[in-house]
Amino acid sequence: xxxxxxxxxxxxxxxxxxxxxxxYLGAVRQWVGLQETHDAVYSVVDLxxxxxxxxxxxxxxxxxxxxxxxxxAGLDPDRCTLCIQSHVPEHTQLAxxxxxxxxxxxxxxxxxxxxxxxxxxxxxxxxxxxTYPMLMAADILLYHTRQVPVGEDQRxxxxxxRDVAQRFNARYGExxxxxxxxxxxxTAKIQDLQDPAxxxxxxxxxxxxxxxxxxxxxxxxxxxxxxxxxTGTEVRYDRAAKPGVSxxxxxxxxxxxxxxxxxEQKFEGRLYGALxxxxxxxxxxxxAPFRARTQQFLDDPAELDRxxxxxxxxxxxxxxxxxxxxxxxxxxxxxxx
Ligand code: AQP
Numbered sequence: 001x002x003x004x005x006x007x008x009x010x011x012x013x014x015x016x017x018x019x020x021x022x023x024y025l026g027a028v029r030q031w032v033g034l035q036e037t038h039d040a041v042y043s044v045v046d047l048x049x050x051x052x053x054x055x056x057x058x059x060x061x062x063x064x065x066x067x068x069x070x071x072x073a074g075l076d077p078d079r080c081t082l083c084i085q086s087h088v089p090e091h092t093q094l095a096x097x098x099x100x101x102x103x104x105x106x107x108x109x110x111x112x113x114x115x116x117x118x119x120x121x122x123x124x125x126x127x128x129x130x131t132y133p134m135l136m137a138a139d140i141l142l143y144h145t146r147q148v149p150v151g152e153d154q155r156x157x158x159x160x161x162r163d164v165a166q167r168f169n170a171r172y173g174e175x176x177x178x179x180x181x182x183x184x185x186x187t188a189k190i191q192d193l194q195d196p197a198x199x200x201x202x203x204x205x206x207x208x209x210x211x212x213x214x215x216x217x218x219x220x221x222x223x224x225x226x227x228x229x230x231t232g233t234e235v236r237y238d239r240a241a242k243p244g245v246s247x248x249x250x251x252x253x254x255x256x257x258x259x260x261x262x263x264e265q266k267f268e269g270r271l272y273g274a275l276x277x278x279x280x281x282x283x284x285x286x287x288a289p290f291r292a293r294t295q296q297f298l299d300d301p302a303e304l305d306r307x308x309x310x311x312x313x314x315x316x317x318x319x320x321x322x323x324x325x326x327x328x329x330x331x332x333x334x335x336x337x
Contacts, residue, residue, distance in 0.1 A: 008038045008182065009145040011045035011085065011136070012070070014062035015052070015202060018214030019069050021283075022190035022200035025254045026151030030184060032074040034149060040080035041143050041315060042070065047085045047092065047135060051128040064301060065294075067308055069213065072294030077307050085139070087312035090319035094138035095131070097326055101164055101171075102134050111156060116203070137161035142319040144177040152188035153199065155181050172329040175322075187254050193227040196243035214291065217284040224248075224280035235267035235275050245272060252279050255286050 010031055012023060019028065034040050044066040049059060063084055075082055085091055107113070110133050117125040133156075140148055140161050148158050158181040165176035190200045194209035202210070211220045229244040237260045239246045252275070253260050267275055297304050328334070 005037065005039040006146040007041065007144055007177075008034050008147045008149060009041045009043075009140050009143045009179075010149050011043040011048065011139055012066060013049045014044050014046055014059065014066040015049045015054070016212075017062060017065060018212040019066070020200055020202060020205075021211040021213065021251065022151065024073065024213060025187040025190050025251065027149055028070065028073050029187070029254065030149040030182065031070070031080075034147075034182075035075060035080040038147070041145075041318065042075065042080060042082050043085045043088075043139065043315070044070070044083075045085040045136075045139065048132060051126055051132050064304060065214075065298065068294045068297035068304060069290075071297045071304075071307075072290050072292075077311060081311050081314045081318070082308070083311035083315040084308055087308065088142075088315045088319055090142055090316065090323045091135065091138055093323055094142055094319075094326060095135040097168075097330060098134040098137045098141070098164055099131055101167055102137075102160070106160065106163070107131070107133065110160065112153065119203075133157045133160050134164075137164050140179050141165055141176045142322050143315075144322065145179045146177060147182040148179050149182040151190075151199075152183055155183065168326075175325055175329060186250055186260075190251065191243060191247040193223055193244075193247070196228060196247045211283070213287060214294070217287050217291075220287065221280035221284050224283060225276050227276055227279075229272040229276070233271055235270060235272065236264055245275065248275055248279050252282055255282050 008031075010027060012019070012027065031040065031042055044063050046059060046063050049062075067082065067084070070082060071077070107130060113130055113132065116129060136154075136157050137160060140158070141164075148154070148161075150158070158179060162178050162180075165178055169175055192198050192200050192205045192209035193211065194206050198204065200210050208223055208226065211223055227244060227248060229248075230242040232242070235245060235249070236242060237246045237249050249260050249263050252258070252263055258266070
């Protein structure tokens with residue numbers, strides 16, 4: 001008897017012209033693997049991107065580019081559901097219910113909001129940024145998601161999603177499936193190449209510290225070769241004592257499938273420079289076919305849009321019954337048909 005596949009859901013923001021290596025290794029790479037074993041739903045979350053000011057034309061372009069990169073990374077629309085978040089209105093419709101179920105203090109404790117709003121200042125911070133985690137909870141709960149493949153920075157949002165789902169179920173009867181985070185320890189947090197104490201990030205990394213997948217490979221190779229390493233000379237994985245070297249080993253290992261132990265042996269007696277050069281080479285080799293595949297999808301926008309329309313249709317077929325059940329339980333009067 002065929003066993004039912006567990007549902008996974010995850011999203012990525014189209015907030016830059018390119019994904020960075022942290023996005024890929026922390027999340028997207030797992031998405032590709034999970035489509036073979038799970039019932040996978042993935043979304044380019046443009047509504048989340050709108051929580052900070054976006055140029056309309058650039059946002060449209062980045063949304064197509066994000067979808068093309070996901071396909072270039074190996075997502076197959078016949079093996080998973082891939083859609084643009086704003087094509088599925090049930091996300092915002094459920095988000096309102098989740099907003100009304102979340103405590104203000106509970107939302108105010110989200111560290112990502114605290115960090116970003118502290119950096120931007122209150123006047124530049126939107127209410128949308130504050131309610132971002134509730135929209136994310138709606139994204140996840142709409143699809144009865146069991147596992148959410150993300151990087152470590154999203155763990156707190158998934159815990160909030162569980163809390164709110166439990167609250168809804170206790171108040172209105174069993175409705176939502178409780179999700180859990182699917183986070184791979186080794187790549188949960190890819191660090192900035194220039195400041196290995198902090199995560200590689202679109203909004204916080206310096207130009208030299210972040211590796212953009214759509215950049216010319218030689219630009220990225222140069223960044224690897226000038227990555228900040230640590231005191232000492234031994235190539236050894238030790239996140240506390242050697243954060244720079246450990247980050248490079250984690251990247252090398254994720255891109256090649258070699259274990260960290262195998263890499264430590266390979267670099268025994270060799271200096272940090274050798275590690276940096278080899279990671280640059282490994283990345284260059286990996287990224288070339290990724291960029292070529294992404295470009296193929298970008299070269300045919302009509303086909304890309306067709307794939308995304310089909311993805312939205314599949315997603316709506318899953319999302320609509322959940323929203324109907326929620327609205328009925330909450331007590332919204334259904335429109336006469
Ligand atoms: N450095 C990272 N290491 C591992 N995983 C990461 N992710 C992001 N940075 C790292 C994971 O990528 C997925 C998509 O993230 P997103 O769309 O939320 O992008 P983001 O969080 O906006 O990416 P940044 O660079 O972290 O942006 P800012 O600086 O704006 O916060 C998520 O699963 C995320 O965990």
